[in-house]
Amino acid sequence: MSLRFPLSKRVLTGVCASVAAAGLLATVSTTTADAGTTSDAGTTSATTKAALPDHALVGYLHSSFANGSGYTRMADVPDSWDIIDLAFGEPTSTTSGDIRFSLCPQSECPNVESEDEFKAAIKAKQAAGKKVLISIGGQNGQVQLTTTAARDKFVESVGAIIDKYGLDGLDIDFEGHSLSLDDGDTDFKNPKTPAIVNLIAAVKSLKAKHGSDFVLTMAPETFFVQLGYQFYGSGASGGQDPRSGAYLPVIHALRDDLTLLHVQDYNSGPIMGLDNQFHNMGSADFHIAMTDMLLTGFPVAGDTNNVFPALDPSQVAIGLPASPNAGNGHTTPGDVTKALNCLTKKSDCGGYEPHGSWPALRGLMAWSINWDGFNGGEFSKNFESYYGR
Template structure:
C-alpha cells in the first residue's frame, strides 16, 4: 500500500516457464463473511497521514464504502511487535478531528452498517514478529487499539521485508519460519479472543502471493519473500473474510495460462483473481498446491486514481474484469477456469485519493459492484 508510493520488488532470478495449470481442487464452500455486503467496496482511509491527497474525517467518508480500513498502525520498531496508532498531526492535516470526534465518527459508520478495521503495516510499517515476545506484544497492542476505538477487526498489510520463508521451508500447510509462525499464532489469538464477529482481511502484494506459482520461498536462488503470504492465508482461510491482493505496483506476473500479464488491464485482474479462485502449484510442483479460496473471500485490489499507484485501471476495464470473472462475459485473452458470481468486490487505495478526484471510483463502481 502506498505511503509514499513504492514499487514491488523485482524477482531477482530468471523466471521459470510453467505449463498452464489445472484447478488444484473443487471450488470451496463460501466462508462466513461477518455481515460484509455480498458485493462490497473496501477502502483505505489515510488516518495517520495525508500523503498528498488531503485528510478525510471518518464521518465524512462517502457512503459507498462498506469496509473502511484505518491506515495505519505501525510498530515502534520492526521487531518489537508493539503497535502504535495515532491521528494525523495537525501540522500535516489541519482538518484532523479530535480523538473524541474520531471515535464518534467510527460509531456513526458502524451504526450505518459499515465495518471499520485497523490496518497494520503499509509501505513504511515493517512488522517482523521474530520472537514469542514480539508476537505477544502484537496481540496485546492490537487488542488495545481495537478496544480503544471500538473497531470491527484487523487488516494485515505487511510489505517490504516483513515476511519471508527460510530456506527449505516449502510446506505451505506446515511453515517453520518464525515471522510466519508467530504471525499465524497472533492472528489465531485475536480471532479467538473476539470470536465470530471479528473481521480479518489481508492486502498483500502480488509478489507475496501469485509469484509463488513460479518461486516459493528461498529455494533455487529465488527471493525468500516470494509467495511468503501463502502459508498465512492457508492457516487463516477459515477465519479470513477478505483477501484483496494489491494488483498494482507490480511487475508482470505469470498466470495459469503460462503467459505474463501486466497491470492496468482487465486481463491482469482476471488472471490474478483466477489464480486465487482456481488454486495453483507452488514453484510449479503439482504435489504442493495452494488450494482455491471461496469467491466471497476475494476482492480486486487496484488504485483509485492515477496518482495513487502504478497500474491504474480505467473504469471500463474494471467493469470488463468484473463481468468476465462473475459471468464469463466480455473476457479478453485470458479465460478464467470458472465463473465466480460471488466475487466480493473491489478494494482501491484509497478513499482519500478517490475523494481528491471527485469520488469517481466510488460513483463509477458502486452500482456495478453491487
C-alpha cells in the first residue's frame, strides 16, 4: 500500500508492464456485460454490513512506524475519517502466522501517546461512530499461512490484538508475495492453495468469534484483482506470474462477510478494463475502469463460463494516495470528482463508459491519514465537499 517512505520502488509495476507487452489480450463477449449489475441493487447479499455512513472515508493511520509524513496521535485524527486502519500488524516471520502490533517507539515518534491514551482515544472515536481496525500486512509484512498451525496462530494472535485494543475488526492488506496460486489451482470458486484456503478459514473464524458486527475490509493491489480478467495464477502453460488474480478466491469466499473492498488504484502498471483497453493509474478513467470491473463482474482469464460476480456497491470504495508524496498514481481532486460523478451519476465519464451507475458506491480509501494531514487535508476536504458533509 503502504508506503512507509515517499515513492517506493515497486516490482509489480514492471510485472504488469511485461503483461501488457505480452499482448495476450482476453476477449470480452456479450456475456460479460450481462454478468454483473447495472443498477444500484448489486448482486451480492452483503448480509453483514457494518453500521457505516452511506458514503464513507477510509484511511490508514501510521501507528507502528515513522516516516516523512509525521506521527498522528489517534486522538488527533480528524472527524472526516469513518474507518481508521491501524498500520500495521506484521508477522514474526513470513510463515509463522504470529501477528504482532505495537505503537511507534518514542525514539522514532517523539509525540507518540501512551498505550492507555491510545486505547482511550480508540474508545472515543468509536463513541463518535467511527470504526477502528487492525490492518495486517502492508509493504513489509509478508504473510503466508501455508500450514494449519500458521492459520490457527493467525486467528489467535489477531484476535488478541483486536481484544487488547477493543477494535471493530480486521483489514487484510496482503501484498508482495503473500498470496500466490499453486500450479493447477485454476478455479477461483474452489481454491486449493493452502495459503489461500487457510486465510479464508482464519478470517471466517475471527468473524465467528467476534460476531456479526465484525468489520472486514481488504486492500489488494490491482495485480491481485483486476489483472485476473486477463490472467489467473500460473496459467495452463505455467508461464504466468502465479500471483495474478490471487485475491479473487479470497474476496469471493468472503463476499458475504465483506464490509468493504478498496483496491489500491496506485503503485500499479497498466491494467486492461472491460473495454479491452489498457488504463494507466492517476487518471479518472483508471478509477472508473477498475471500479466498473468490481461492480459489473468479469470473466476470469477471459473464460466467460467462469465469471467473478459483481460486488454490491455498498461494499466498494476507491483506493487512492492522499497526496503526491504518498504513492505513485496520485490523482488530482478534480479527477477524483470526475470518477465519482461517472460511477454514481454516469456523468463526466470521459474516455471510459461504465456498465451502470451506482449511487450507493461506498466512498474512498486513502493511503494515508498522515499523508493527508501533511498535505493540508486536501483529500478528506474534497471528499467532504463532494458529499456535503
